[in-house]
Amino acid sequence: MTVLGIETSCDETAAAVVREGRDVLSSIVFSQVPLHQPYGGVVPEIASRSHIEKLPGVIGEALAAAGLEAAALDAVAVTYGPGLASSLLVGLSAAKGLAWSLNRPLIGINHVEAHIHSVFLAPDAPPAETVLPLLALVVSGGHSALVRVGADRRCRVLGQTLDDAAGEAFDKAAKLLGLGYPGGPVVEQAARRATHPAGIVFPQGRIGADNPALGRLQADLCFSFSGLKTSLLTHLRRHPLASDAQRDALAAAYQEAIVAALASRCERALQHGAFRALAVGGGVSLNGALRARLAEVAARAGVPLLLPLPRHCGDNAAMIAALAGMGGGVTGEAAFRLDATPGLPLGE
Template identity: 65%
Template structure:
């Protein structure tokens, strides 16, 4: 099965062609980071306008790369379109004004080609990204697994028996981990995007414990917990506030002190994530921990999750670096596994900015 995937949930215009859910024939991403850097974060209006301008060209490039690798420009041949079996697209969660661009493009393309449309949950697709590597195990042979999706917009722990079966068992109650990194980088004057900046600066620090930051445990009985496990939920708002007060009361004297503060802040986030993974794995039925999302590129987080899974005796599955952030290969791949909204319901889909895994 050959699926064309389209992704425009935030600030990446992406398209990909994936065969049988795992073999990536092409993956093209136009990053808007330079457009948003002057503002220190994603500006929805700029993001949606850029998607409108770029998505057509990105789709064309993905098709050319899939069927005639290295050929460069030129038209997308009719016989290539005929080989596509379905068009898959992210319909949520994300920025409404960004999602609508990709969803509209996918619906129009599916109608024009006479191909099925598949609506894909962006969070669930991040978990599938770990199976896009040639060396990765078969998805249907891996479960049950614990999933951690950690990105700029999402931080959640997911129980999954198999592709298409997802249940959130813990999540952030406020800022996502990536958002916490972005806000800290802005306070420290490190620029945008904040996650890579803090990761880079923290590696220069002489120590990781120069500042004692809180590790984000929400108060028991918080009504926002719902049916989730309290010990698997996290709050990063207090961490951000602690950094703000630390910088106000004790401004860093030099770059070395900035590095130590960044390292301590990063360690607080990483430990909050790692500790919850360890809790969920302890005495569980899980055979693997699958980790997706842009923050999973963080080197310190990868170190700690290797330690956690080794202690628990389970397999650690992490996406290739090119598939950690938002991409369309994970969208097409998950659709190729038979997951997603299909049929007439797919053509009636509207964007779902607040969609959660398992919905």
């Protein structure tokens, strides 16, 4: 099955053509980073306006790169949540109109579930059925969650952030340290330059079992990064930056707190031997320190570590089309009744 995927959940306008769930024929991403850099974060109105302007051309480019006419498509897949409401609406409306005009099925895809599936787009990735059930860490600017993917491919959240996502924590640190935007790459670059310890250990966000925000989630598998951001802000007020070397050292210590928090929860979830693999998806999965630490965690647990290709770590449409091609998502008449769902949970 040849599927056109459309992704507009946040600030990337993307379209891709994928055959049989794994063969990426094309993947086009228009990044809005320059539009949002002056504001230090994503501005929803700017994002949705840019999607409206760029999406038709991005779709056309994806079809041309795949060497296909729209009539050759077997289905159209699109993200319908979670994400920014106004951004989601642009992609969903375009996908509905295109599918209707082509008389092709529409498939609605959960953005977070697609990030998990992105690991199977790597050429050396094993068939999904051979590594299920697996533990997935989804870590990005808007999401930080530990997810069980069962043998039936159904997803269940085991733990998640109770406040800010890891990517958001990186963005805040970059702003406080004067490093720029987006935060993840610039904090990592600064951390690599560090030549001496910062003299501070930042908190990893321990969560009490009596926290009312937990619901049915396990406290020791959940994350909290709001205290980490506050800790850096407080430190900088007491000890203003005096040199680039100090800035780099703080970036390294801050990154270590995030990496350690993510890795320790993964290790805890893997310790009972209930999973056949550890998969990591989302924009923060590109972080080199995190990849190295999780490789150690997976090795100790005796399971393979599945990572997406760098180009599939951030938001992209290849993962949307791929998941649809593997049988995921909402199909039939129900797909055409879908609305943009900013808070869409996993499993729906």
